[in-house]
Amino acid sequence: MASPVTVPLSQIPPDETPVSAEPSEPEAHFRPGKDAVRGGALDFLRFLASLLIVVYHYGAESPMRIERFGQVFSRGFLATDFFLMLSGYVLGRAYGDSVLSGRLSTPRFWARRAARVWPGHLMVLGLLALLVLVLNTVGTDAHKPSRFAWDQLPAQALLIHAWGFPSDGWNLPSWSLSALIVCYALFPLFWRTVSKVRHAWLLPLGAAAILGVFEVIARKVFHHALPDLQFQYGVVRALPLFILGVCLARAVDMRWPSETMAKVMLWGGVALLVITQPLDRYALPDPWLFDAPSLLAIALIVLGAGRLPVKRPRKWIEEGAKLSFALFITHIFVGVIYWSAVHELIDTVPIGIGWQWLMWLAGFPVAYGAAWLFHTYIDQPIQDRLQPLLRK
Structure with a gap:
């Protein structure tokens, strides 16, 4: 029987695991006329x-x-960079005023953010462990040491596996949640610091300098570029990108840049990102020759899009974005089940290449459908009960 592992670890570069989008904030109220709507x-x-x-x-x-x-299909690490940056941006826009005014203390803020990601993560991780046990019981080779090592399960359950603890299996993308837990704890400090800067244009320059320092640290200490760090050092990768997002949020909070310039930045960032994608990152003299313009493009897009008001919000876009967290934590689990069945069928029944492509394409609506079910009937009901208790 084919292995039910969704993505063989040997085929995943250590720099290309995604992070979740910042979940929707039922407790955060954006200020009309100043903050963009969903x-x-x-x-x-x-x-x-x-x-x-x-x-x-x-x-x-x-x-x-x-x-x-x-080449764009091998650029999952850019989605990681985008989500890490966007997490800092969204929190800055949603909670910045509450942090500065003292209405939201650091412990309460961290508790609410941890409660947002931990329950869903634990539930999916438990289901994945149960699935591996069942598959092993019926005699499959699901329990590969490199993917489903039981000694790595506690660190992943505690969300500390991006703090230097070896863990490169189970629900692979969850390293980014582990890294963001640290970013959440430091967010009030970051926001108070950037709020002391009086010139908005200094904020992205300062964040770029911090990013450069972390790049040097990654190369000197860990002997890899930032996007190439192992999962267990995810905090080192996440912090500078999160700080960059916080700086962009503060700049927008100061109404910088102008809306005209924001449009130029947005479309300039899109153009730069499109231009850089055909490049082969690993064929360049240094990966930073690809990483730097790509990060610049993403930052320009976040800053430009965040500064411009949303004149015609679309409900389907909002709902699609809300599913991003559920999709992030469930698609590996769903893939283990779906691809196990698909490979077993292909191994048993002769199937043409055309039908194989159709079955592959069908995996995407299956993943989104499962994410919708998880969000609607599990994750959101849990949050509806949990977050009001934490606000009290």
Whole structure:
């Protein structure tokens, strides 16, 4: 029987695991006339990034490696960068005033953010462990030491596996949640610090300098570029990108740049991102020659889109973006089940290449459908009960 592992670990570069989009904030109230509403450009970009995440992780199951059709399909790490940056941006816009005014203390803020990600993570991790036990019982080879090592399960359950603890299996993308837990704890300090800066244009420059320092640390200490760090050092990768998002949020909070300049930044960032994607990152003299312009493009897009008001919000875009967290934590679990069944069928019944492509494409609505069910009937009801208790 084919292995039910969704994406073979040997085929996943350590730099290309996605992070969740910042979940919707039922307790955060954006200020009309100053903050962008949901259903706009940032939500649409979040939806696209989540699609790229699933395409990347399910790409190894296609009849032919999809990277052959374009380098963009091997760029899951850019979606990671986008989500880490966007997390800092969203929290800055949603909670900045409450942090500065003292209405939201640091412990309460961290508790609410941890409660937002931990229950769903634990539930999916438990289901995945149960699934591995069942598959092992019926005699499959699901329990590969590199993917489902039981000694790595406690660190992943505690969300500390990106703090230096070896863990490169189970629900692979959850390293980013582990890293964000640290970012959440430090967010009030970050926001108070950037709020002391009086010139908005200094904020992205300062964040770029911090990013450069972390790049040097990654190369000198860990001997890898930031996007190439192992999962267990995810905090080192996440912190500078999260800080960059916080700085962009503060700049927008100071009404910088102008709306005209924001449009130029947005479309300039899109153009720069499109231009850089055909490049082969690993063929360049240094990966930073690809990483730097790509990060610049993403930052320009977040800043430009965040500064512009949403004049015609779209409900379907908002709902698609809300599913991003559920999709992030469930698509590996769903993939284990779906691709196990698909590979077993292909091994048993002769199936043409055309039908194999159709079965591969069907994996995406299956993943989104499962994410919708999880969000609607499990995650959101839990949050509806939990968050009001924490606010009290």
